[in-house]
Amino acid sequence: MANESNIEKKKVVFSALKPTGDLTIGNYIGALKNMVEMSKEYDCYYAVADLHSLTVDNVPADLRKRTYDFMAFFIAIGLDPEKSTLFVQSHVPAHSELAWTLNCYTQYGEAKRMTQFKDKSQKAPENVNVGLFAYPTLMAADILLYQADLVPIGKDQKQHLELARTIAERFNNKYSPTFVVPDGMFPKTGAKIYSLLDPTAKMGKTDDNANGTVFLLDDPDTVMRKFKRAVTDSDTVVKFSADKPGISNLLTIYSTFGGVSIAEAEKQFEGVDYATFKTRVGEAVVEYFRPIRKTYSELIADKGYLESIMKAGAEKASRTAYKTIAKVYRKIGLVPPVR
Ligand code: AMP
Numbered sequence: 001m002a003n004e005s006n007i008e009k010k011k012v013v014f015s016a017l018k019p020t021g022d023l024t025i026g027n028y029i030g031a032l033k034n035m036v037e038m039s040k041e042y043d044c045y046y047a048v049a050d051l052h053s054l055t056v057d058n059v060p061a062d063l064r065k066r067t068y069d070f071m072a073f074f075i076a077i078g079l080d081p082e083k084s085t086l087f088v089q090s091h092v093p094a095h096s097e098l099a100w101t102l103n104c105y106t107q108y109g110e111a112k113r114m115t116q117f118k119d120k121s122q123k124a125p126e127n128v129n130v131g132l133f134a135y136p137t138l139m140a141a142d143i144l145l146y147q148a149d150l151v152p153i154g155k156d157q158k159q160h161l162e163l164a165r166t167i168a169e170r171f172n173n174k175y176s177p178t179f180v181v182p183d184g185m186f187p188k189t190g191a192k193i194y195s196l197l198d199p200t201a202k203m204g205k206t207d208d209n210a211n212g213t214v215f216l217l218d219d220p221d222t223v224m225r226k227f228k229r230a231v232t233d234s235d236t237v238v239k240f241s242a243d244k245p246g247i248s249n250l251l252t253i254y255s256t257f258g259g260v261s262i263a264e265a266e267k268q269f270e271g272v273d274y275a276t277f278k279t280r281v282g283e284a285v286v287e288y289f290r291p292i293r294k295t296y297s298e299l300i301a302d303k304g305y306l307e308s309i310m311k312a313g314a315e316k317a318s319r320t321a322y323k324t325i326a327k328v329y330r331k332i333g334l335v336p337p338v339r
Helices: 025-039 060-076 094-103 108-112 115-123 130-145 155-174 220-228 245-258 262-268 274-300 303-332
Strands: 012-017 043-048 085-088 150-152 183-185
Touching (some): 025 043, 025 245, 043 060, 085 303, 094 303, 130 155
Parallel strands (some): 043 085
């Protein structure tokens, strides 16, 4: 008979997305698609990082709506709530609890060196809040609570992950092994997607010009309109090249969502005018997301179901998280609460 200890334990993955803007096709290629792939192999904890989003100014109703939207998209893109732990960060108070504790094991100088803090405080000098400063320790808590082995990250989060590792090692050395020291994982994600109106800038959730960004929530007509207005160049050849950023971006998008290589795409569009090419790229995106949109629409209309997923996810996450909290509190001399 299978004995639990004989079953090889799957590696634990933690990842979270901040609901600071609506999800884009860039998020899909750079993060969401890979989350589905990882869920086939690993024990995945995926959170809507609503607490992290508080470091910037939010319209409360938008934040609330996006939290539901993100959860619905998690499921619509193919994540199975029975297999992966899908939850909302603030529903597991252990995140805030461990973050506070870790603040006390992180030096001011270490947090001050974080380049993201420096960049963000320069970009928004009117709102350099303490939360922005303590962002990396909340992120460390997110990861360490679940004893994550692997954390998929982009280059911009590398320094934060290093800090999480430093804090974990410091704690383990001071007391005794408590935290798994997580490794960054730089997944082979899809290509970087650029704005349709400024193909030298990354397509982002919070771009000033929403016409350059394709959101997962956009209806097919909006998607088509955005692609038809996409910036190209004064040439007439559909070719991937550094001096043709607009056309190259569209080729990348077509290749990703149309399921062909860039070379094949170039061949398909030989002698085809830009207007037709842009229409075809738009159609490929619309078709790719058609089933996802359908499932999303059904889910978002059923808040009760989404809340049941959030509840089950938070309960499952809490079981793991509070085991870690209990260990930490015991080691540092806090009397763990009786739960
Ligand atoms: P953000 O929306 O900037 O918080 O990023 C969340 C995740 O989506 C990160 O893993 C990013 O690397 C990924 N991502 C965001 N925008 C893009 C983009 N335009 N192209 C590729 N990946 C992206």
